[in-house]
Amino acid sequence: xxxxxxxxxxxxVAAFAPAPVARTSVALDAKSKALPFLECPEKxxxxxxxxxxxxxxxxxxxxxxxxxxxxAELKHGRIAQLAIVGFLVEEKFHLPMFSKISSNxxxxxxxxxxxxxxxxxxxxxxxxxxxxxxxxxxSSAPGDFNFGASFLKNKSDAQVLKLKTQExxxxxxxxxxxxGAVVQTLIYNEPLW
Numbered sequence: 001x002x003x004x005x006x007x008x009x010x011x012x013v014a015a016f017a018p019a020p021v022a023r024t025s026v027a028l029d030a031k032s033k034a035l036p037f038l039e040c041p042e043k044x045x046x047x048x049x050x051x052x053x054x055x056x057x058x059x060x061x062x063x064x065x066x067x068x069x070x071x072a073e074l075k076h077g078r079i080a081q082l083a084i085v086g087f088l089v090e091e092k093f094h095l096p097m098f099s100k101i102s103s104n105x106x107x108x109x110x111x112x113x114x115x116x117x118x119x120x121x122x123x124x125x126x127x128x129x130x131x132x133x134x135x136x137x138x139s140s141a142p143g144d145f146n147f148g149a150s151f152l153k154n155k156s157d158a159q160v161l162k163l164k165t166q167e168x169x170x171x172x173x174x175x176x177x178x179x180g181a182v183v184q185t186l187i188y189n190e191p192l193w
Contacts, residue, residue: 049161050168067142074143077171084178091191103191106182 032053040053
């Protein structure tokens with residue numbers, strides 16, 4: 001089973017390999033901040049918050065607009081932040097009526113059943129459908145739902161940039177953390193902490 005999951009993961013990554021593209025760089029051989037031994041892709045010119053020129057597979061060369069990708073990155077990162085907290089809390093704290101369930105959070109998915117999982121999926125699909133135009137609207141900043149905008153009032157541009165950079169950094173860290181937590185739980189079948 002674990003080998004099959006690893007094999008599927010490798011196959012899915014290969015599906016996103018970019019097609020050969022003529023490489024012309026406006027930046028005249030500018031180097032990536034993240035990987036200084038590689039050229040920085042043309043579209044990663046530092047205009048996006050948190051852009052360090054990290055695109056070793058040069059996927060950005062195949063995309064017309066990076067705002068859609070940034071909005072998706074923010075959405076997945078925000079969900080990953082919630083997921084890693086939920087994953088860790090699920091391992092340690094249970095309601096008394098669920099005390100017989102194991103401390104493995106992945107077992108909770110198995111125990112849930114098809115109907116409740118279908119309800120969760122349908123709810124998420126409805127939320128995605130309702131917010132689709134707002135999420136991927138090119139007239140506003142990627143991922144901006146105007147939720148929590150009051151926290152940015154009376155802040156300078158430098159402070160807002162710092163907060164947005166912190167958000168995308170935390171999103172990326174959470175995506176790596178939840179991936180690592182799920183893989184470690186699948187391999188060792190033991191609590192993380």
